[in-house]
Amino acid sequence: MSVFLTKLPFYAKLSNLSNKNNITSVPSKYLSRLLLLTISTQSNINHHQYKTFSTINYEVNNRLAYITLNRPEVLNSINDLMPKELSECVEKANNDPSVHVIILSGAGKAFCSGYDLTYYAQTKTNNAVQEMPWDPIKDYKFMKKNTEYFMSLFYSLKPTLCKIHGDALAGGSDIALCCDIILMANEARIGYMPARVWGCPTTAMWIYRLGIEKAKRMLLTGDKITGIEAEKLGLVLKSVSQEELNTEVEKLAQRMATIPINQLVMQKLMINQALDNMGLRTTQMFATIFDGIARHSPEGLAFKRRAENLGWKVAVKERDLGTYDWTADASIEIKNEHNDNKS
Template sequence: MFEHLLYDISNSICTITLNRPEVYNAINDKLSFELQEAFRKATADETVRVVALTGAGKGFCSGQDLKSIAGVKIDSFADNVRARYNPIILGMRNMPKPVICKLNGVAAGAGCSLALACDLIIASEEASLAEIFIGIGLVMDSGSSYFLPRLVGSARAFELSTMGTKVPAREAQAIGLVNKVVPASELDQAVAQYTAYYAAAPTKAVGLMKRLLNLSYQSSLDEMLEYEALYQELAGRSQDSQEGIQAFLEKRKPVFKGK
């Protein structure tokens, strides 16, 4: 179905792998639209309870494939971003399921944005992140201007974006860009621990928490209290909530179905 990415589902875990290793998974037109479709597909599939996003080969994603557009006249940079990149980021953030980034190598430019749009980032010690837009006289896009200051603060975000600073994995963890860093040989196992947890978690509650956290960026306390009440109503009516309460009363481990 896909030409430039791999799409696999196993044990309620959907793994999306950018598959252009010869160019460090740089994003061309085809891959950008395939990513949009992959996230739509994973969102609609009720058997999928968590998504893992990674790259084939040594890199995660080196951003826009500049060679693919060399010599091509771009009529509108704005329309290009709106059509190719924005739907990917919105698809990831609006998905009512967790998206875990398996950061196996360099994430640069739009590739960095793609990583930051995930809910969790588990990185190899060999990985790095870089907002390299400044190197070609462009501003950051694909959500980086939204996510970066919220993760590291405005002053550091300004430095990283305007200087195009490469941030190694350990430093990225120290400043709050990634959640966990492990040796490359342990990356698969580390990510599997997270995906296994979310594959067995109460998916509806996780999705509602994701929405609440997204809303908190631009809402007042009064508004958030009301959102919490509304979403608690939805969570409380779920089968998983009923199972969780029953398991607590019976002093056993709950078996959540994601419903």
């Protein structure tokens, strides 16, 4: 319970505890019980619109917090600010006694297309690649911070549901897979294509969701798969038609929202600790370091040069089709009738 109170320091804001004298007059051994009882019975069903972040939209309605990635003009691609604002919104929802469940989605045509490659790959001056010789620990600190921001969804005391439409690719898949439960549109796509060159999924959630063989199937190909296949692999809870997606997510979230917050927190902490005991943090440490190596390897630098010289769309197409030898830094011709299926 001490963890819960540390994460949710809002007792002074509760209406029936608004008088500071009331708080100090309650014996300490009963205070935590009183707070948890008040929190779990809180049923604020009013709609709240909070200040608009630069990259996120945050709203609360009927016990649900809605966090929406809000850069639709670039398919919600990740810039330097989005990971931090995402974490701030998760914290806001955890600190709100009216919120029981968090729903994460994306505005516009997609959930999230990954990191903004116009900035990170195509532009010559940015944080993605250092001047040589590079400092791997400096790179690790930068990427570890983003990993921790994404993982705020996993370590959120309150349940997090992810609603995927359109694409959830590369860094966008990192964000989605940090959520507790994912529902996906049938035709939506998810994948980590930088596994082919220039990346390693820093959150490493593929292995914990899929197991050894299926995680290798995804990361040793860098393929994108639809919601239907993602459900078959066990990567997401459910795949439904685009028309049914909102209804299915709302139905599940509202079902959870009828449960007291303290019960939701206890169940989630109990389940999450199993992954921590399996070495989740250690795996993420290696994955984040490997991600830095992938961007500074000879092949990674070749990809970066290609993106700078020809544009990231050309480099990404060559990466995903397998028509470029990044080690030789030269185009190759692969006669494979299945190539078209990987675009």
